[in-house]
Structure formats: C-alpha cells, structure tokens
Amino acid sequence: MLPPVKRRNAELVLIVFAIGITMAGIAMAGINLNGRVPAAMWTVGLTFGALSAAAHVAMRFVAPYADPLILPCTLFLNGIGVAMIWRLNAVDVEDIERAGVGMQLVWTAVGLICCFLIIIFLKDPRVLQRYTYISGLVAIVLLMLPAVPGLGKEVYGARLWIGIGPFTLQPSEFAKIALVIFLASYLMNKRQVLQIVGKPIKIGRFKIIDLPRARDMAPILVGWLLAIGMLVLLTDLGTSLLLFGTFLAMLYVATQRSSWVTIGLLLFVSGAYIAYLLFWHVQARVNIWLNAFDQEVYYEVGGSQQLVQGLVGMAYGGLFGTGLGAGQAHNIFAADSDFILASLGEELGVTGLLAILLVLGLLVERGMRMALASTGVFNKLLASGIAFVLAYQVFIVLGGLTRVIPLTGSTTPFMSAGGSALMASWIMMGILLRISDNARRPAPQAIQDEGATQVIRR
C-alpha cells in the first residue's frame, strides 16, 4: 500500500508543460516551414490542451488517488505525436494554414473517453478474472480477423487491417490488451502448478536449469505455436515478437522461474530459425536487416530503401536535430506512423529521442510501481504486463529502425498516427490508472464502529 497522496496539482503543472511542448512544436514547425507562427498552434494546440485539461479535471473526480505522472507522460507523448503529424501534413498541403492533423485529435478524444469509461465503470479490475477464456478467445479472434476474406484488408503487403464501413481497424492492437487480461487471469489460476519443479538439471554442482514437468508445457507450446503461426501465416513479425515476449514476461512474473523464459526463448529462436530456412519472406526481412546498406538489397522491390532513408534522416538529425519542419522527414514513407520515431530522431536529434525515451521509461516504471503497490496477483500481473508491453513495443519499433532487430513495422504507442493504436494505448492507461487509484486510495474508514459487523464506505 502506498500512502494516499493525491498530488493532482503536480499533475496539472506537468500537463500544462506537455501542452506547452506540443504548441511550441507546432510553432517551431510553422516557423521553419513558412517563416511564421501558424494558426494551428492555437487551433490544434488549444484543442489538445482542452482535451488534456478535461482529462485532468475528470481525474480529480473519478480517480483522485491515481498516480500523478501517468497522465502527463502519456499526454506528452501524444502531444509530440500530434505536433509531428501536423508538421508532416503541413508539407503536403498547398496552404500551410489549412494543414491539420487528420483524425489524430479525434482519436485522442475517443481514446481519452475509452480511458475514462474504464476508470469509471471498471471499479475493480479483478472482475475481469471472470472472463479468462473469453478474453483469450477474443485475443485469438482479433488476431485472425484480418485473415477473414472480405473483411481483412491488405495494406502495403501486410494483412493487418479490417475494414468496417469507412473505417479501417488494426485488431492486433486490441488483441494485445485481451491477451494481457487473459494471461493475468490464467496465470493467476495456474501459477502454482507452473511453479512446480520437475527436474533440476545439473552439471557438477551447478544447477543449469529447472525443467518443468512435461504436462505443464502445454500453455507455452500453445503460445509458441501462435507466435510462429503469426510469423508464418500472417507474415507479421512485429505482433509475433510482441505477443510472445509479453507472454514470457508475464509467465516469469507469475512463476518467478527463469527456466520458463529460457525454454520459451529457445523455442522461439529455433522456430524462427526454421521459419527463416523455409520461408522466403522471413529471409527477405533478415536480409534487409543485416545487409541494409547493400546496393542490391536497397534497390529490390520491398528492399531496405525505407530503412536506409530513415537512418539517413537520423544521421542528418545528429545530436540536436534539424528542428521540426527543417528536415526532410516527410520524404520517408510512413513518416507519421511506423517511422515516426525516425522522423523525430531527424528533426529533434538524439536529444529529442532521449527525452522521449526517458518519458517512456518513466511511464513504464510508474506502471511497474503500480504492479508492486497493488494488491492481488491479478492486479500485479495486469499492471506489470501493461507496463512491459509499452516498453517492449517501443523496443520493437525503434530497435527495428536502428537495426538492433529486424524491422517489423509496428506503431509507436501514443505517437503514431492512427486510431486503433491510439485507442488501444489509452485503454491500457485506463486500466493502469484504475489499478493505481485503487492501490493508493486510503483504507476504508469505518463510519460506524459498533457491533460485530462494521459498515464501511468504499
């Protein structure tokens, strides 16, 4: 239990700062592109400011004890994303004063509404435990939806979207939430079993690994099959990595047994290696990753051109960046979605990217802190799972852009243009804020102190 400190005023100051950064970003882009401060600094900036202020006020009423850093950090990331998207749109339109941010502010509003609906109506996240297998099923259905003929849409060679009327949705963004909920409740029930040590393997006196019992291997094998299936059938390395990594992380938290992680990693690496040997599209990905600067790989259709252009942009950014609007980030394909961190690296430099990563780190660690402070296995698993997904997704995206791992094409939480990603991220924040508010709220006070049964107000 954490002390019941509200610190809502601190939150307000930080939110004002985040709004200020957003407005300054738009102003800077306008000055660099057009020589003067654009009206969008006020229209876009203040709309975003109003949404942020509304969120803050709502927090005071519905979750007064929630962590005061989570909302400012997310709004900071969301705001930088909005500023960058405006700057990228501004190059595309004839008259810069007519540039907007597409649907990004609308999606921000929708995301905030989802976030607060969860805070208000999900009084205790533990009710989600009831829906263990339903959420598991939802996760799988969501992942498979894009493969349904007629519903799924192929965009730029990847089948990740579904079309509903005029909207396109990326169901895998929501699948990861359902998966975290499923894992939290499933592992809560099964953790004792999974903790049982089958057979320790020793070399001399040194224990190498505790092998689990063979019959407990089923869950990890199912998870592994799903991950490899994603990789092979949907050619979606990003989601595959994200889901299986999250699975392993939560399995570790639930059982505290590193042998699960070792087994999982071995399974995944060997599965991915076999997929690499068998499937052309996996080989192409790896080739682009390792030989990005090879002329042939660069000029191939679907080759490393985009990756190299992102890296070149970052190289031009250097330590301090060109300044928003002064670079050529708009020339990179998907500069506002999958490549938004490369765009930011170019125009805000290492300094800007480090600031963004630090804020993300802060957000992740606040989430982990909620996991430590909250009561109940389910809450702990849920909070740590959400926090880890955030960090891990950023690692997959930026790691891909900077060639730590193969480029996968995933969205950056809160920053990339696109409704599904933004809504999903805000939904996760709603859960986290609810857990946080519950964890930090003062213990219920007895309002009547007589008799054997106390009446308390929650």
Added chain:
Amino acid sequence: MNTPIRRLSVFALFLLVVLMLNVTWIQGFQAEAIRNDPLNTRKFSERLSEARGPIQVAGENVAYSEDISEEGKPPKYQREYVGGGLYTPIVGSFRTYGASGIEYTENALLDGSDDRLAVRNFRDIITGREPEGAQVLLTLDPGVQKAGYEAFAALGGKNGAAVALDPDTGAVLGAVSYPSYDANEVVSITDTQAAVDNYTAMENDPRKPLLNRALNERYPPGSTFKVVTAAAAMEYLDATPESTQDAPDVLSLGNDLPNATPGGTCNGGQPDTLAHSIQISCNTSFANWAIEVGGQNLSEQASAFGFHPTVEDAEANPLNIPLSVTPSYAPPEEDRNILGRAGIGQSNVEATPLQMAMVAAGVANSGEVMRPYVVDSVRDSDLSVITQTSPETYSQAVSASTAEDLTEMMTLVTQQGGSGTNAAIPGVQVAGKTGTAETGPDSPTHNWFIGFAPANDPQIAVAVVVEFGGGSGNELAAPIARQMMEAVVQ
C-alpha cells in the same frame, strides 16, 4: 511476487537503455559515415539551393544553373543543359535523386564543397559573397561530337557509339552514345514528378538511352582487333608487312571459319602477306597468326593497349577518365579454336568503343598509348585554375617502328582495294580498320571502324560501332568515322 516484477522492470529499463545507446551511436558516431554512404540520395536534393558551377565545352556552357528563386523565398536553382542529347553521355545529369556523368564524378567541385575550394569558401563567408561552385572545362570538340551524333541520328533507328581521342594527349575529343537523352527532361525541380516519370520511362526503354555505350558497353570488336593481332605478330614474331601466313579459304576451328566474305578468298588460298591481310581483312590468316603468336602473348599485347586478361586485373587497375570505364577483356587463351577466333576479335575478346579508340590512338602516337581524359581543367568562379590535367602515358604498346608499319598497312584499308574505302578523305591519308562482329547465329552483326587521320601526322583517332547494324563496317561505321575525323582535319 514482487521480486520478479522488480526484475522485469529492470529488464524493461534495460531495453530502453539499449535503444538510447544505439540511437546515440547512430546519430552521434555513425552519422558522418551514413551521410557519406552512396545510398544517401539526399546529398543531391539538398544542394538544389546552391549555385552549381557550369560545365563547359570549347568555352560555352553545356550545363549551368539558372536562378529561379522567387521573391522572399529561399534560393533555388534549376540545372539547364544545352544540346539535347548531344553531350549527355559525358556531362550526365544532376537529378533530385541521383547524378551521373561529370555531374556525378566532379560533384564536389561543381557544388563547391571540395577541399580544394576551402580557402575560397572561407573567404566568401567572411566577405558575405554568395558561394559558387567551380567550372569544369571538358576536352570535347563540339565539331567532332556533333559530327558523330548527327551521323548516328541520320542512320535512323540504329544504336551505337563513337569515341574520338587526341592521340598525342589522350584527350577525349568526342564520345557519342546513341540513342541519348535530353537531361533537361529528368532534372526539373519544379515538376519533380514528371522528372521521375521520365527517368523511369528511360530506365525501362529497351533502347537504353541511359547507357553510355561509348564507355560502358562491351562489344566483340571483330576485325578491328586484327590491328592488335598484327601488332603482336610484329612484336613477338618479328613479322613484317611482307611476312606471309597460311590463308586457306576455310579454316577448321571447331566450326569452320570462313574468310571475310563467306566463300571468298584472301590470296587464292595461298599464304597471304600481313599487309594484304589487313587491307582486305583476311580471317583465316589472322586466326593462324593468333595461334602462332600464342594466347599468352596475344593477351599481353592486348593488355598493353588497355585490355585486361582477367577480372581481377581489371579491378586492380580501373580506368576512370574520371567517368568510370567498363573494362575490356582479352584473356590468355590456349585452346586453338578459341584462340584463333580471338585473333579476329571474336570468342572471348570484348571491347568498349573507348578501348578500340585507344588501340587506334596508340598506333597513331608511335605506339605510345596516352591515358584518356575528359576534364581539361577546373576553374574557380574567379577563373583561377584549380586543376589542369596533364597528359600521361598509359603504356608503350608497340615500338615506334611497329607503329609505323601498322600505320602503313592501315592506310591501305582506306585506299582502292581496301575494306574501308568509305573512310577516305580526299587529300588526307586516313589509316583505318573495319570490323564486322558476329553476335550469334540469328542476330545481325555489329559494324566497326577504327582509324586515325592524317596518317602521317595524326590529330584524331576514332572508334565507331553500330550495334546490330547487320551491314559491314565500311558501309555503316566508316562514314561516321570519316565525318568525325573531317571535323578536325579539314
């Protein structure tokens, strides 16, 4: 279960720290290397706002930057080219997403970023002058270049290339590649989409207008290579123009090798002199000469003219004029059938038009092959000279006396009874050699002519190839060579 959560949070932080370190590494330490990578296409587009120096031929701009800045907007320059496709094979084009030709090789001088301009640049910053790129002066002779280009245009529908050299210096007087393209069509910075579309269309054009055939396409040189074989015979076997060699009407080299005219004869089936074999372009005697000279010697003689025996040798000694020249090959060949055909410029022998011009120029210049170059000098915007190319010897291919004998024999080619009479210029002695290269059983021949004029005081050496001309060297290539030579000697 707080312990694993703590560990997981440390791991999450670790992931972010890895990203931070990697971003710092890429943007801080690797930035310079990435910016200098050839795949960085930005270095071209970012310099659109700089006044780029002109490229000149005979004192006239053939490429220059036009100021199209608008009032109160950042400066903008549009690159303009003169002459349609006339100079494009050498000058190249400076596009938003790349560059070719001199525009590419001399980029640093043209845009002013070269170290040799550092002092001037510094001075310009101090005095507040608008920085300007250097001027590049080419060795091309507009008369020669036009004569070659227009002659190809008049052929109508045939592809090909021609190179003219100053035999004394190696200066490139003409480098024609046909078809060519008007660089103005691919460099617009106001309508970049059209520029890109045009370029893509050219990339996909089956006639390959973007290919510089003069420097970057290899052809079997056919009978023009007999000059090299004759040189080898004289250098290695001490043959003279009067030396004879078996010249049967048909020589069996795996498949039968007929004489120049199928069914024809060189000397009625009798052994033929070297001089007569050159004059009428006898195949069987030259195949026998090559076999007698030996594969190693023939390859060495060819290498002395600029060919390469192997890919490794070509990679170790690249030729840049400063445009990079595709290597020509004459591998040492021991198999009699292949060697015999190599002696008449078929089988494994392949040459660029520039290479065959070097052969002609080497003979013209008393056996001394000069290193070809196309940039005469580079001048700063205040006209002070930054670099001036001085002629360099590439190799002594043959002795002066051998060169003299070769010249005499090649002069016979353009005279009455020779195989290249269409190259004759009234009142001027022209040395030359025709070539008709087989390209396959059902495909038309390549038609060649190499030569120089005047034979007694050579001022221009040329090589012309008409791709898949399907005629003879005399019929198709010799007239083009004559018109280019006339531009200098008349």
